[in-house]
Amino acid sequence: MSRFIIRRALWGVVLLIVVTGLLFLMFRYLPTADPAKLRAGRLQSPKIIAAIRRDLGLDKSTFAQFWLYMKNVFGHFNLGYSYYSNAPVKELILDRLPATLSLVLGGAIVWLVTGVAVGIVSAIRARTRLDRASMGTALVLVSAPEYWLGLVALYLFSEDIGKVPIFPGAGSYVGLTTDPVKWFESLILPWLVVAAGTAAIYARLVRGNMIETMSEDYIRTARAKGLSERRVVLRHGLRAAINPVVTVIGLDIGVLLGSSVLVETVFQIPGIGRLNYVAITHADFPIVQGTVVLAALCIIVANILVDIGYAFLDPRVRYS
Amino acid sequence: MSTTEHSQAGASGGEDPLLLVEDLRVQFVTEDGIVHAVDGITYQVLPGRTLGIVGESGSGKTVSSLTTIGLTRRMGAHISGRILFEGRDLTQLSEERLRRIRGNEIAMIFQDPLSSLHPLFRVGSQLVEAVRAHRDVSKAAARERAIELLGLVGIPDPSRRVDDYPHEFSGGMRQRAMIAMALANEPKLLIADEPTTALDVTVQAQILALLERLQRELSMAIVIITHDLGVVAEMADDLAVMYAGRMVETASAEVVFSTPEHPYTWGLLKSIPMLGTSREEELVPIPGTPPSLIRRPSGCHFHPRCPYAKPRHAEVDPQLEPVPGRPHHHVACLLDSGVRRRLWGGLQGGRTPDEALADAGVTDAAGLAGTMPPTPSARQPGEAARAGEADLAGGPA
Secondary structure: OHHHHHHHHHHHHHHHHHHHHHHHHHHHHOOOOOHHHHHHOOOOOHHHHHHHHHHHOOOOOHHHHHHHHHHHHHHHOOOOEOOOOOOEHHHHHHHHHHHHHHHHHHHHHHHHHHHHHHHHHHHHOOOOHHHHHHHHHHHHHHHOOHHHHHHHHHHHHEOOOOOOOOEOOOOOOOOOOOOHHHHHHHHHHHHHHHHHHHHHHHHHHHHHHHHHHOOOHHHHHHHHOOOOHHHHHHHHHHHHHOHHHHHHHHHHHHHHHHHOHHHHHHOOOOOHHHHHHHHHHOOOHHHHHHHHHHHHHHHHHHHHHHHHHHHHHOOOOOOO | OOOOOOOOEOOOOOOOOOEEEEEEEEEEEEOOEEEEEEEEEEEEEOOOOEEEEEOOOOOOHHHHHHHHOOOOHHHOEEEEEEEEEOOEEOOOOOHHHHHHHEOOOEEEEOOOHHHHOOOOOOHHHHHHHHHHOOOOOOHHHHHHHHHHHHHHOOOOOHHHHOOOOHHHOOHHHHHHHHHHHHOOOOOOEEEEEOOOOOOOHHHHHHHHHHHHHHHHHHOOEEEEEEOOHHHHHHHOOEEEEEEOOEEEEEEEHHHHHHOOOOHHHHHHHHHOOOOOOOOOOOOOOOOOOOOOOOOOOOOOOOHHHOOOOOHHHHOOOOOOEEEOOEEEEEEOOOOOHHHHHHHHHHHHOOOOHHHHHHHHOOOHHHHHHHHOOOOHHHOOHHHHHHHHHHHHOOOOO
């Protein structure tokens, strides 16, 4: 088991290096605005632009830039400096991380609980009206874009512009340590929006798994033992049906940590997604690269955790 | 099978039956039509005795047993008739009262022990659960009981193996664990649905011996469901042969093996290799396949596969009736009992069904021959034996 973890971790590092390298080349070779010109603003004399270029290290050869960047990232855990604000990218990201973590982890709890609950009820009431209604709703939520759901949520429920003003609206985010109550209130709508689509996918996944599991022989055995139906469903059924959910939840959290751009933008939550969005509009490569490397890291770590988690969830899985 | 008093399997002696099933019918409504899974069966099980229910896949034997413990209710089954367990009609009990009987007074074990045990829970925890479902005992006490049970069913080093997962057990050990689980609350009746079908032949004998020993020690009654007459030959006191949801022959095991009366029973006996039969004796498969339970053959349901059927048999539905001179032996067959005896005599003498038919002097049976599948005598012996296996090895529904 520990050998498996070490091997997976080493592969993870290799993968991260490859991803980081590809990202660097992508930003250099795909068409984009010239960061030096953007930085120069209105004072765009060739001399100033050249000076900025030298300043940012953009005058060096691509290979030299690449080598420097990789050395900094993997040798010194230094993600470089923002072209725009000159601040270290790592600091900017760490600054924004709590907001994104709040959004994503809270959202994950919401989508896990609602998705699993709706999935179970739909499975044991399969093909009833309740099941059709929940699965229909799920389909709508899966199809609805997050930013649209976000705007609808604000339009309906936010304190400033909402028809039913019951929750704080956009831009109301405060840090957990500053004011826990306000932190919680301000995140209710974003959590619901970020969870909606995923909860719908989980509900459909759990429903399918549960229906399949409930026809297994060991469910018949559990009933033949004289267990209550509640115990048959929630212990024997759910325990077997939940494994695939654990697989996807790690990945979903990993993906969202690096890319909750839309929801953070709609609700003006100062998280990594929002940082990324602003950086893209300024062609601030180091920040964009830094956030994408972070996303890659989250996904790689999530993958390893999922594989390890599997060994604990399913005793038949043994890594060597 | 219109009346009950003359159609009870295992009716011997005046003891009160533990389980009395009367005119049980189980139907499922499907898109293709109504499935008559069980079509009016009557049998009884006396305390401490063993009833063998024998038949091919899809003959309704599993459905009838699942219905006994109330597990076909949630499958949407339409159930009629009575299932009296110690006088209580199980078809009328509430789900909660039935739950208290399941796994407690009536336990059931199934064909495939690997898929019947939960793969993600330790064997011990599944046993503990079985104990605690019906007994208000502490986890520690239930675990002690689990270890004791594993020892009882012959699992070596039970205090260590109790923490294993099912996939760490061999096939035979898994079935032993299933049996241990069924015995957790010392049931009065154990229903064993094809308990040995998924196991190696050597292990089959061990499991049957175990069931026999446990039956003696715990004095419980057993209903053993199988397609394999070899399995029940040793164990069963009484036998009921099922075909297309009905019982076609019931008697004591001894009588069924020595003087079977129904052509289907003959087919079962002649198509299965058993210890004691000589190697020269050819296996004769039953031609054709079990009928659809949605659109069943007219008249005697067995007539399309019966080598001895007469045209009239496609019209008249035979009732389960006592064999002349043997009040505890019932058969549902339209052939004259004298003819049946001559036919069986011929088959026992190694004749093929066609030869037996000629010997018995029955001439008007050819009327249905054109509609029948090729008779086994037209095939090579080896092929015939294999076809017989294929017909019977499909496993229960």
